[in-house]
Amino acid sequence: MNDNAFEKSPLTLLGLGAMGTALARAWLAAGHPLTVWNRGPGRAEPLAAEGALVAPTAAEAVAASGLVVVCLLDDASVDETLTDVDLAGKDLVDLTTSTPAQARARAAWARERGARFLDGGIMAVPPMIGAPGSGAYVFYSGSRPLFDAHHDVLAVPAGTSYVGEDAGFAALHDVALLSAMYGMLAGISHAFALVRKENIDPTTLAPLLADWLVAMTPSVHASAAQLADGDYARGVVSNLAMQVAGSATLLRTAEEQGVSSELLTPYLALMKRLLADGRGNESTTGVVDLLVR
Template sequence: MKTPVTVLGLGAMGTALARAFLAAGHPTTVWNRTPGRSPELDALGATRAATAADAAAASPLVVVCLLVDATVRTALDGLDLTGRTVVNLTNSTPEQSRATAERLASAGASYLDGGIMAVPPMIGTPGAFIFYSGPQDVFEQHRPALEVLARPAYVGTDPGLAALYDIALLSGMYGLFGGAQHALALITSANIPAADFTQQFLLPWLTAMLTSIPNMARQLDNGPVDTADSNLAMQSAAYENLVTTAQKQGVDPSLLTPMGELLRRAVAAGHEDEGLSALVGLLRTAG
């Protein structure tokens, strides 16, 4: 008999999680604040609970996937979770995750926090993975059930670490998308077809540039090299052309200006002969 599982929250992601559990043979109870959401789960064998309390009581493993941290508090506060393991896969900050862990410990639950690195159609496929943090023995106990959702990546006992890893990867993604969107705004401002430009030039260029990231990481771990092929002094001097061109083309440069300011700060702080990895230290001291 596979571990019975409860899924709280049947948005697109929660529905995908419940579907994966059902496909793997786990008895699955579902609950959503709006009754009747995702009726296709009924045909797959899901049991619907009338209340969050009934749903949590139905299974030793309770997976939460709601909109934001506030909805997690609303759904879980006041429930008797004694002996349950709660896995919170709601997007949150590290501080919110730690606070949830403290509240649920008071409610008698074991707690794992998670960060889903996938979109709903990827759940249950090899391309998806989920960060987990919290007590390692609790993670290992429930690993077989969690593996049906996505490749599990356990990152440490601090319950805030999964959220930190999640936010770090999302930050990298949005930065990449922001740069691509600015490039497409420039190209389309001259009535150049976006699809051809993307396939011929933008994707190959970004793919080639991504190969420099491991070198940045090595320099952060081991210290910067004496000189860089493209030092910050040169990059800072040339960067103004990016902003000027955007303005001349009628494109908002707001995605570009923060990097230009950071480059100028780095040069002023004496990092003119270093590479882009030097900017990380400046970001960490920005506050």
């Protein structure tokens, strides 16, 4: 068999922050020839000792490989780094955190320069990258041929989830999940605040709280099904009227405990608007429509 069959695909990585460095180490550990560039050269030195080729300029780094991965601070940094770089014939994968609109604009920008483009949203923190079983994965959207051609390389640091040809979909999925996470964290913060001044060990509440949140996760699927078919009353057990009536106890308890209700009141206010519209027999899924402008 030809020895070339055992060669790993080369690639270039621009940006060696905490995430970029983790990505670099994963590719190097898997045996992929890697060219790196970072604005501050000091970050590249440890990677050079691990086998990376350090390019003195972004342009030289891009010229070194057909596949170019970008993991910089923000979209403006991508502009600054690549504006005068020849991207013709390159496959550009942007793992820089961006909005859907920025990703779509970057895709058009790349096409104008003769490059195929794929945007990525990383669902992990650096220690999860390259760690088997960590659950890390990356949303990808944009050029399907690019994704298919380089899937094996992209799958080295983390799992992959291709979410569509629209280049903005990876960022949109990323932000949707992160937004849900912050909503969950808000509820956790309020729960701990309620018991903060009591003789209740937060470590004893934690497993109860975690189990409760897990038990509530099927509501995600119920809401999705209702949004899909438009029947917000289908399968409802605890309807909106009941939940709004019960919310008074939540607010009174917060007041008694000396806890601000500012994390709860915006959502409760939306529920009350739905109830005022005569939708008391529905679930809370209608809140989604109130949020869409």
